[in-house]
Every structure is written in structure tokens, then in C-alpha cells.
Amino acid sequence: MGARRRAVVVTHIRLRETSLVVREAVEQLRRAGFVVKVVDSLDPPRFGEPSPIVDSDTEIVVVLGGDGTILGAAELVHNTGVPILGVNLGHVGFLAEFESFQLSEAIARVADHDYSIDERNLASVCVTSPDGKATVNDWALNDIIIQQADRDHMIELSVGVDEVEASSFSCDGVIISTPTGSTAYAFSAGGPIIWPDVKALQLIPLAAHALFTRPMVISEHSRFSVDLIDDSLTDGWICCDGRRKMKLGYGTRTTVRLSQSTVRLASLSGVPFTNRLVTKFNLPSVSLRQRSRLEERRREHIIANENKGRNGEAENDREE
Structure with missing residues (x-):
């Protein structure tokens, strides 16, 4: 029998107590064959002092929360080489690879070792x-x-x-x-x-x-x-x-x-950074001028359909 795979789930105590996503993540990791440790309190160390780190046999750290929780998890993997996978339960979640509704896919990919590593310099x-x-x-x-x-x-x-x-x-x-x-x-x-x-x-x-x-x-x-x-x-x-x-x-x-030195982020999507930038910041893909023209055409289309409907009703009235 091979060695057991080990994962650490990092979240916020409030989410652990209230979020079904956290419970589901732990359960899915266990079903995938992982021994799971949950960390829901990340008190920062003092400046210049080392922080507690994950065990050396940890395969991956799954973070359920926002970017602040991921930054706390980075202390747990500092100088260890253990990758972090972020699942966004916060607001923007720029460092997170997945949204909460993609949890099952994320864990399945982790279980299959189906991910790449994004090295981020410190x-x-x-x-x-x-x-x-x-x-x-x-x-x-x-x-x-x-x-x-x-x-x-x-x-x-x-x-x-x-x-x-x-x-x-x-x-x-x-x-x-x-x-x-x-x-x-x-x-x-x-x-x-x-x-x-x-x-x-x-x-x-x-x-x-x-x-x-x-x-x-x-x-x-x-x-x-x-x-x-x-x-x-x-x-x-x-x-x-x-x-x-x-x-x-x-x-x-x-x-x-x-x-x-780097922190290793698990990357599952292979989506370019530009795509994430546009999605997370909800950037406009068209100029204001183009947007105005598209809106004008949309209004013209609505008016044309309304006129077509009225003309059709008038034609039916004449036939009757």
C-alpha cells in the first residue's frame, strides 16, 4: 500500500463554520484519497520571524477564501515548494484559480495531478x-x-x-x-x-x-x-x-x-493572465463610442420588431 496523500485546506474560521463549500471540499478531498488537515486560523508571525509551515509530505494546499487568505497560506508554504490552489470565496480573488462553483472540477484535477505550476517571485x-x-x-x-x-x-x-x-x-x-x-x-x-x-x-x-x-x-x-x-x-x-x-x-x-525564492501557485486552466485581468476587473472590451453604437443598433432593432409586430396586427385586422 502506497503512502497516503496529504492536503491542507486553509480557510477562515467563519467560512468553516458557515460555508457548505468548505465542508464539501474536505469531503471530496477525502474521497479522492487525501488525508486532510484544516487550518482556519492564520495569525501572522511577527515581522522577521519564521511562520509555522506545512509538513514536508504535504502534496498541496487548497485555499478556500479570498486573496487575504491566500497571502496567509503563502506563509505556510514559504520555502517548502508546496503548491497553493486558490478557490475564491471572497470578492475579486485575483490569486484564486477557481470560483466556488468549480470546486468539484478543481479537486478532480488535483487528484489526477492534472495541473501546472505558476512560479511567483517574492x-x-x-x-x-x-x-x-x-x-x-x-x-x-x-x-x-x-x-x-x-x-x-x-x-x-x-x-x-x-x-x-x-x-x-x-x-x-x-x-x-x-x-x-x-x-x-x-x-x-x-x-x-x-x-x-x-x-x-x-x-x-x-x-x-x-x-x-x-x-x-x-x-x-x-x-x-x-x-x-x-x-x-x-x-x-x-x-x-x-x-x-x-x-x-x-x-x-x-x-x-x-x-x-518563489511561491508556487497551482494552475489548472492555462488561461492567459490577460483573460483573468479582463474577467476579474470586468474591463470593457469595446470603447465607449463602440458601446454607444451597439446600444443604438439594439434600440433600432427593438423598434423595428415592435413596428413589425404592429404592422402584422394591422394586417390581421384587415383580413378579418
């Missing part, structure tokens, strides 16, 4: 103390946010690329995003969408009080540095993926580069 983060002697390291799949600690004041930051100061300004903070995170907070803040297979990082200032506040995109060979200026009116906070946080003191430097 960002490597290093926070250095003002004297340069102490460092704290972390990582991010989506983004790194540096913001003011005191909401009544703007934070003063100096942004550099490859040890060259590029700009400094007062702001609410900055977002440093991976391509994976470019469709999340970075997009809402005005950053460009970067295709997942592009090896790059972007930085977007938040409400910066300066003339030059455009997003910057750098290659995999470069790195961002963000210094919290000594005479800033407030100190700051850093947060990775909306989960792991740490306070930043005056004079600290945060360096971010693209890591060679």
Missing part, C-alpha cells in the same frame, strides 16, 4: 538600524507598505535606487509591489499592472507632497531603498502582505529587491 525585505549594525529580514508575495505611525502628520522619506537617491518627499507612505501585487493596493494607488512573468518591482508614493510622485519600476537587478529621515514629524511602520508588521524608527533604512 520580494526580499531588509530593515537596517540607523547605525547599520542590526538588520531584520522578511519577504512579501504582494507588497510592502511603509507608512506614518502618527496619522496627524506626514512621514518624510528618501527613496533611492541602487544606492542613488532618486527623490525625497513628505507623504502618507509608499507601496513597493511585486508583479503579483500590482493588481492589489498598488493598482488602487495608481500603479501600473505588471504581468506576473515580468521580473520587476515597482514603488508608488502615497499622497506625496512633491512635484515628482510617479510610480517607478525597476528590474530584477536593481533594488529600492527607503530611508526614514531623521527630522520626519513622525516615525513609521512597515507591513508585508498586510500581515507582518514592525515599527520603524527615525534613520532606519528599508531595502527591497526581487528574490529568487
Whole structure:
């Protein structure tokens, strides 16, 4: 008898208690021959500290929830090589491969090993103390946010690329995003969408009080540095993926580069990223002008049918 296959189902405690989808997923995985462990509470570790990870014999992690739950699950598979399959029970669910109504198909494909792997690069983060002697390291799949600690004041930051100061300004903070995170907070803040297979990082200032506040995109060979200026009116906070946080003191430097480490997402559909982009964001496939012309033709068609109907009724009246 072969070794038992093992899967971890990651969800939210509220969904585990209320959602039939979660119960059905666990039952279907068990029927497919998996030993299933359910994780419904994902408390983030402290910034710079390792998180608990899945057992080494875990075959796959199935996430039932939204993108936030997938980011939490990424901590469980960090540096393990275990793939994540996302089934969207949230809102946009950009990282999810399937919607909830496709659950049976997803699990059948997993049981048959019928999936490919989408490697998503992580960002490597290093926070250095003002004297340069102490460092704290972390990582991010989506983004790194540096913001003011005191909401009544703007934070003063100096942004550099490859040890060259590029700009400094007062702001609410900055977002440093991976391509994976470019469709999340970075997009809402005005950053460009970067295709997942592009090896790059972007930085977007938040409400910066300066003339030059455009997003910057750098290659995999470069790195961002963000210094919290000594005479800033407030100190700051850093947060990775909306989960792991740490306070930043005056004079600290945060360096971010693209890591060679990846998180492995199970891909079942083979659908290009562009298709997902159009579907998830409900993007218009026609221009406003084209849409107006199509609407006009639709109205003309309706009127023509109504006239045809009235003419037919009049013809019947004459025959009678």
C-alpha cells in the first residue's frame, strides 16, 4: 500500500463554520484519497520571524477564501515548494484559480495531478538600524507598505535606487509591489499592472507632497531603498502582505529587491493572465463610442420588431 496523500485546506474560521463549500471540499478531498488537515486560523508571525509551515509530505494546499487568505497560506508554504490552489470565496480573488462553483472540477484535477505550476517571485525585505549594525529580514508575495505611525502628520522619506537617491518627499507612505501585487493596493494607488512573468518591482508614493510622485519600476537587478529621515514629524511602520508588521524608527533604512525564492501557485486552466485581468476587473472590451453604437443598433432593432409586430396586427385586422 502506497503512502497516503496529504492536503491542507486553509480557510477562515467563519467560512468553516458557515460555508457548505468548505465542508464539501474536505469531503471530496477525502474521497479522492487525501488525508486532510484544516487550518482556519492564520495569525501572522511577527515581522522577521519564521511562520509555522506545512509538513514536508504535504502534496498541496487548497485555499478556500479570498486573496487575504491566500497571502496567509503563502506563509505556510514559504520555502517548502508546496503548491497553493486558490478557490475564491471572497470578492475579486485575483490569486484564486477557481470560483466556488468549480470546486468539484478543481479537486478532480488535483487528484489526477492534472495541473501546472505558476512560479511567483517574492520580494526580499531588509530593515537596517540607523547605525547599520542590526538588520531584520522578511519577504512579501504582494507588497510592502511603509507608512506614518502618527496619522496627524506626514512621514518624510528618501527613496533611492541602487544606492542613488532618486527623490525625497513628505507623504502618507509608499507601496513597493511585486508583479503579483500590482493588481492589489498598488493598482488602487495608481500603479501600473505588471504581468506576473515580468521580473520587476515597482514603488508608488502615497499622497506625496512633491512635484515628482510617479510610480517607478525597476528590474530584477536593481533594488529600492527607503530611508526614514531623521527630522520626519513622525516615525513609521512597515507591513508585508498586510500581515507582518514592525515599527520603524527615525534613520532606519528599508531595502527591497526581487528574490529568487518563489511561491508556487497551482494552475489548472492555462488561461492567459490577460483573460483573468479582463474577467476579474470586468474591463470593457469595446470603447465607449463602440458601446454607444451597439446600444443604438439594439434600440433600432427593438423598434423595428415592435413596428413589425404592429404592422402584422394591422394586417390581421384587415383580413378579418
